[in-house]
Amino acid sequence: MGICYQGTTLKQAVEERGRLFGQTGHIYGLENLDLIEEDPARFMSFQLRMVAACVNARETAKWIAASPTSLVMGELVFMLATPEGDVVSASQGLIGHVQSVPFIIRSIAELGFEEEPAIREGDIFSTNDPYYGVPHGSDCFTLVPVFYKGELIAWTVGVNHIVDVGAIQPGNFSALSPNAFTDGFLYPPLKTGENFQQHKWWELFWQRRTRTASLNILDDKMRVAGAVGLHNKVLEIVEEFGVEYFRRGVKEILEKERRQLLQRIKTMAIPGIYHFLIFNPIRYKGVVGKLFPSSDRDWLLHEPCEFHVLPDGRLLLDFEGLTSEDEFHCNCYEPGVRMVTSLGTWYMFAHTQTVNTALMYLTDYKLSPGSMFNPQNPFAGTSMGLGEAGKFQWAYPFCLSYAYFARGFIEECFPQLGGGIGYGLDGVLADGFRWAGGNLTLVTAFSSSALPYKDGEPVSYDFVPQSDLGEVEVYEFTEPTNLNIGKKLVPNYCGHGKFRSGLGIGMCHLICDPGQYLSIAAFSAFGETSRLALGTCGGYPGPTEVMYFLHETNMREMIEKGLPYPTDFVQVRESLKGGMLKARRVELYRHSTPNIEMKDGDLWASATAATNGWGDPLEREFSLAERDLRYRWLAPDVVRSIYGVVTDEEGKVKIKESEELRQQMKDRRKERSVDARDWWREEREQVLRKEFSEDVYTMYADILKYEKFRRAFMGMWQFPGDYQL
Numbered sequence: 001m002g003i004c005y006q007g008t009t010l011k012q013a014v015e016e017r018g019r020l021f022g023q024t025g026h027i028y029g030l031e032n033l034d035l036i037e038e039d040p041a042r043f044m045s046f047q048l049r050m051v052a053a054c055v056n057a058r059e060t061a062k063w064i065a066a067s068p069t070s071l072v073m074g075e076l077v078f079m080l081a082t083p084e085g086d087v088v089s090a091s092q093g094l095i096g097h098v099q100s101v102p103f104i105i106r107s108i109a110e111l112g113f114e115e116e117p118a119i120r121e122g123d124i125f126s127t128n129d130p131y132y133g134v135p136h137g138s139d140c141f142t143l144v145p146v147f148y149k150g151e152l153i154a155w156t157v158g159v160n161h162i163v164d165v166g167a168i169q170p171g172n173f174s175a176l177s178p179n180a181f182t183d184g185f186l187y188p189p190l191k192t193g194e195n196f197q198q199h200k201w202w203e204l205f206w207q208r209r210t211r212t213a214s215l216n217i218l219d220d221k222m223r224v225a226g227a228v229g230l231h232n233k234v235l236e237i238v239e240e241f242g243v244e245y246f247r248r249g250v251k252e253i254l255e256k257e258r259r260q261l262l263q264r265i266k267t268m269a270i271p272g273i274y275h276f277l278i279f280n281p282i283r284y285k286g287v288v289g290k291l292f293p294s295s296d297r298d299w300l301l302h303e304p305c306e307f308h309v310l311p312d313g314r315l316l317l318d319f320e321g322l323t324s325e326d327e328f329h330c331n332c333y334e335p336g337v338r339m340v341t342s343l344g345t346w347y348m349f350a351h352t353q354t355v356n357t358a359l360m361y362l363t364d365y366k367l368s369p370g371s372m373f374n375p376q377n378p379f380a381g382t383s384m385g386l387g388e389a390g391k392f393q394w395a396y397p398f399c400l401s402y403a404y405f406a407r408g409f410i411e412e413c414f415p416q417l418g419g420g421i422g423y424g425l426d427g428v429l430a431d432g433f434r435w436a437g438g439n440l441t442l443v444t445a446f447s448s449s450a451l452p453y454k455d456g457e458p459v460s461y462d463f464v465p466q467s468d469l470g471e472v473e474v475y476e477f478t479e480p481t482n483l484n485i486g487k488k489l490v491p492n493y494c495g496h497g498k499f500r501s502g503l504g505i506g507m508c509h510l511i512c513d514p515g516q517y518l519s520i521a522a523f524s525a526f527g528e529t530s531r532l533a534l535g536t537c538g539g540y541p542g543p544t545e546v547m548y549f550l551h552e553t554n555m556r557e558m559i560e561k562g563l564p565y566p567t568d569f570v571q572v573r574e575s576l577k578g579g580m581l582k583a584r585r586v587e588l589y590r591h592s593t594p595n596i597e598m599k600d601g602d603l604w605a606s607a608t609a610a611t612n613g614w615g616d617p618l619e620r621e622f623s624l625a626e627r628d629l630r631y632r633w634l635a636p637d638v639v640r641s642i643y644g645v646v647t648d649e650e651g652k653v654k655i656k657e658s659e660e661l662r663q664q665m666k667d668r669r670k671e672r673s674v675d676a677r678d679w680w681r682e683e684r685e686q687v688l689r690k691e692f693s694e695d696v697y698t699m700y701a702d703i704l705k706y707e708k709f710r711r712a713f714m715g716m717w718q719f720p721g722d723y724q725l
Helices: 010-024 034-038 040-064 095-099 101-110 114-118 200-209 213-241 243-268 334-341 357-362 385-407 472-478 555-560 569-578 622-630 636-643 655-672 676-688 694-703 707-717
Strands: 076-081 087-090 124-127 139-148 151-161 190-194 272-283 298-309 315-318 363-366 421-428 434-442 482-489 505-511 517-524 546-553 583-589 603-608
Touching: 010 101, 034 040, 034 243, 040 076, 040 087, 040 151, 040 213, 040 243, 076 095, 076 101, 076 213, 087 095, 087 243, 095 101, 095 334, 095 357, 101 124, 101 139, 101 151, 101 334, 101 357, 124 213, 139 213, 151 213, 151 243, 200 213, 213 243, 243 357, 243 385, 272 385, 298 385, 298 694, 334 363, 334 385, 357 363, 421 603, 434 472, 434 505, 434 603, 472 482, 505 569, 517 546, 517 603, 546 569, 569 603, 622 636, 676 707
Parallel strands: 315 363
Antiparallel strands: 076 087, 076 151, 124 139, 124 190, 139 151, 272 298, 298 315, 421 434, 421 517, 482 505, 505 603, 546 583, 546 603
């Protein structure tokens, strides 16, 4: 006898769920929504009770945590799922993780856990291994089965993003990890507790395999407390509504919202194929390669996406032509791809009564085996594959915004493009105390992109509800060596256009008394060429991310003399040029960094989230330029050189001079332009001669093996069939 309804085994239940949807096109085969039709008010009460239970679990449990990512920034979520793993409701927070639970439950079923080690009332299961359904190692899942009279009726799940995962780099964003053996403490699905309590050996693992054991252990206790509390609330709901109502009601929620989502897409979007493309350089040569010869190279990642809006409202993301899996940190298994790309759906169309996995039933993916988003190596490095796949959450708002714009839904357009700089720290204080930390401040909230009718908003937006930049004081408590001397919007740092993006945000830290040793390792989501051509309707793409490390500075002397000191990367650069700020060595990174040793008086400045503009900057209204100058969001030279706006000393626009300047700028555009046919012929000759940089050459040599890309490439350049790299 199995543990599910009518003695079905968990594996049988998971398989039956897939069979029913394949045969009927309805979740769990529900063609009729009987409970909703019979008493919609009661059904709404039932649904909202479960939502409230998830929210209560989150808001109560998070006070057990000590890490800023959980306690302050809201990088956690609690969920209620069916026995088969479909999430029915969830709290605020990391809502994309609802997409991971079905894969984790499927793994538990296929691994035969029902027989060994058995699934019983009071058991606690844990995993953070991407191979079994988790997005990446920093996302830790705790699952508690819910039994009613011997029958498995649900799972309650807690997830949060931990501070340090014990990888080759400190923190939770290891961007130099060639394989699973350097990704950190990865654990497959395990039974880690019984009788609603974790085993002692589980705590010892955290102590031995991660740098921030105390924070990680408290996070684990938080997840358990929330999942167990939610477990108890679920049983209260079952007692109130009856187990038969519960058993069918959770399935009707999913099918009802699947239909709502389909109708919303059919109403607003235009069927067709939309294109989204990102390039991203990965710099391993001379760094990782000293230890791992197969990784002693650089990559230019080719990351294309064909976004299909199908006539019936379903969506398809086709990733054929993606860079192949390799010995780097960028690989991501299908569950991670589905989870993180789905983040782009919530604010575009999936804003239903409750967050659930109904979305999975109307989104399909084409992931070529052997590509970086479908690696065949079970030991592929995945420490930040989530960061690469995460860029395609922006395919949803970009592509759907074009569709909405074409249909006239102007205010629904939200062509967002995020950013993100996270970093980890590892240190030994003067008294020999070892410590570590991780910071997600510039990952969990950022400025919004420009909209078709207004400028973007400053640092108010993220892809999850209740996102938070965190508090400087809390982070200084957990990072004792880093004094935050600047956390602010950076003037001029934005994507320009008829409407510009919100200003990007930066931080600046002064390193104080690090003791025996301190290193910082930073992860950059959009480096170098990553934002190439990602403006909208003639708008400029935002500038890429910036990370400055200044060693042996005169900051102590400047502070003692009361001199003004820099508080963002622009001021750092200007102060260096002016000679006021001095540094023996300066490191500038436009991509993820190796471990950087820092000492007392050093500076660490970073900036991100300068997203895309909308429309031609020469069409920007003069009044908006005046407002930018009045609030010092843009400088006069920027307003003049980019927007063609001439102002007086008080920031008032000189209309005649501005109109003349704009005409001159338009004339210069014409003078510099070339006929498209001439451009094509010149470029074709260069491609025919194979005159590429090393990075571009190896990129093309890799992706030309994919039939669709090769067909497009050969058609574009009209080459003979034997062209090879």
